[in-house]
Structures are given as structure tokens and as C-alpha cells.
Amino acid sequence: MTFEKFEKILSEVRMALWNYITADLPAGWEKIGFSIPIKELRCVPLELALWARKLSLISPSVYVDLVDKSDEPIKLIWYTRNEVCATYSYLTFLASRVLAGQIDEVIQTCEKIKEYAKNGNKENIRE
Amino acid sequence: MEIRKISESEIDNLVLRIIEAYVSSQIKTGVWEINTGVLLEIFPFLVEYFNGARLMGISNSFKSQNSFLREYINELGAEHKVIISLEHPYGHDVVVRVYGLADTLIYSFGYHKTALWLDGYEEEVYKSIEQLVEFARNATDKTIVDSYEKFKKTKIYELWIKSKQ
Numbered sequence: 444m445t446f447e448k449f450e451k452i453l454s455e456v457r458m459a460l461w462n463y464i465t466a467d468l469p470a471g472w473e474k475i476g477f478s479i480p481i482k483e484l485r486c487v488p489l490e491l492a493l494w495a496r497k498l499s500l501i502s503p504s505v506y507v508d509l510v511d512k513s514d515e516p517i518k519l520i521w522y523t524r525n526e527v528c529a530t531y532s533y534l535t536f537l538a539s540r541v542l543a544g545q546i547d548e549v550i551q552t553c554e555k556i557k558e559y560a561k562n563g564n565k566e567n568i569r570e
Numbered sequence: 571m572e573i574r575k576i577s578e579s580e581i582d583n584l585v586l587r588i589i590e591a592y593v594s595s596q597i598k599t600g601v602w603e604i605n606t607g608v609l610l611e612i613f614p615f616l617v618e619y620f621n622g623a624r625l626m627g628i629s630n631s632f633k634s635q636n637s638f639l640r641e642y643i644n645e646l647g648a649e650h651k652v653i654i655s656l657e658h659p660y661g662h663d664v665v666v667r668v669y670g671l672a673d674t675l676i677y678s679f680g681y682h683k684t685a686l687w688l689d690g691y692e693e694e695v696y697k698s699i700e701q702l703v704e705f706a707r708n709a710t711d712k713t714i715v716d717s718y719e720k721f722k723k724t725k726i727y728e729l730w731i732k733s734k735q
Binding site: 444445446448449452453456458459460462463466488489490492493496531532535536539540541542543544546550553 | 599600601602603642643651652653655657669670671672673674711713714715716717718720721724726727729730733
């Protein structure tokens, strides 16, 4: 497959996942943030899984930022001692996992994100 | 006869050009699926990804991290698939991208292998170049194509198509 074709289908999968995750959010939302235990996410970037294990945390959490109209609208943010340790472009990662064959795991992950987003801290909701 | 001293940067440049020329002539470019087991053979020092583009030396801590990473990847299973793209957009070095393992990893194959070569990892570099050539010879995108077709049948995809109408 050419790089151009791959980028096109990756972009399509990204948009479809984003549409699904945000479908039930209130109209006019701009940014939603929430914390979620890593174990709730079926698909996790390698470094994050490694850190969680290396630090021997029993139930480590990661912060998720959903930002509408952004180039990378889902950011996973890993904090240690209140400092940002790393951020991940999670939507691209999830779309890549779909194309690598983990559709069911990605769908389960999206369901969890939807569930947590409903109760997340919402900022700048337009009237 | 006067013997001219060769600087380290000249050696660096020569090794880089040889690696670039060989790899570019041997591989087909494109986007392919790859098992993490094969990825580890091509990139035996996988931690190099996380330590910046230019490796200036491999410390014991680096080796320990690498072993930890290998252990984890082995747990995912050698058949765990990720996506790799091989391009030489500027006609020389091969740019490698790995999707679905971490944040998308992008780096220059030749520069990286040259840095490892200069650090004394010659055998590992030769072996990993041959592994890349061997991989690219038989590379397939079947999982990517099949997964995309399967994804198009999900409610997620259908909802997205409806939302555009």
C-alpha cells in the first residue's frame, strides 16, 4: 500500500472514531478532561504501559483531554508528582490499532472514553 | 606517499552513504504490517527510539531499559502486529515510521544505523539491515486492507458516514 493511501484511510478511521466518541456530548462543547485508570483502556501506547508497570503502580490513571476542532483531539497525559511526564496523540494511535487488526479492543476503549467523557470536566460550553 | 588522516565525520558520512545506497536499492517502499517479533529483529535496540535520533553511546541503564522493553513486547506476543512505513522521500535515506506501538515513531534508518555502527555495534547493524531487506522482500499489507474493510462494516463507520450526509 502506498503511503498516501495509508494516510487517507488512517485519516478516515480517525474521523469515524472521533465522531463516535463525541456523538453523545452536549452541543457546543469545546474541551473535556477526565482521569481514567489505565487498566480501563484496552489499547495503550507502549511507553505508558511500560511506565505503569515499571513504577509498580497498583492502579495508575492517565488524564484524557478531548479538544474539539484540534489536529490531535485526544491527548493522553501522563502525570507523575503533578508534573506532565508525557503526552500521547491517542486518536492516531487508536486508528493505527484498528488498521493493525485490533478493532474490537479499540471499540471497547472508545466505549470507556465515551462513558468517562459524559462525567468529565467540561470547559467553554457555548450556550 | 603522504597518508591523509580521515576525520570521524568523513567516516560517518561514508558509512551513512553506503547504508543508504544499499538499503534504498534493496527495499520496496510502502506501508506494511509487521509483527513485533520481526520489528525487534530489525531494531534490536528498540529503546533507541525513545532516546532521540542520534545515539551517542549505550549505557548500562540503556541496556537495562531495552531488556525491560523486550520483555514487555515479548509478552504482547511475537505475532502482535503494528504498522511500518518505509519511504525514501528525498531519494536517499529510508525514513521509517512505526504506527500503533507508541506515538508514531519516525526516524532515519541510515542515520540511526550509522550511529550504532560508530558505537561499535557493527554485527548488529549488518544483521538488522539484512533483516529489514528480508522483511521488505516479503512484506504484505493484508491485515491493513482486511481491517479497513472490516471497520467499514462497523456501526462506528456507518454513523460517521450518516453524520456527513
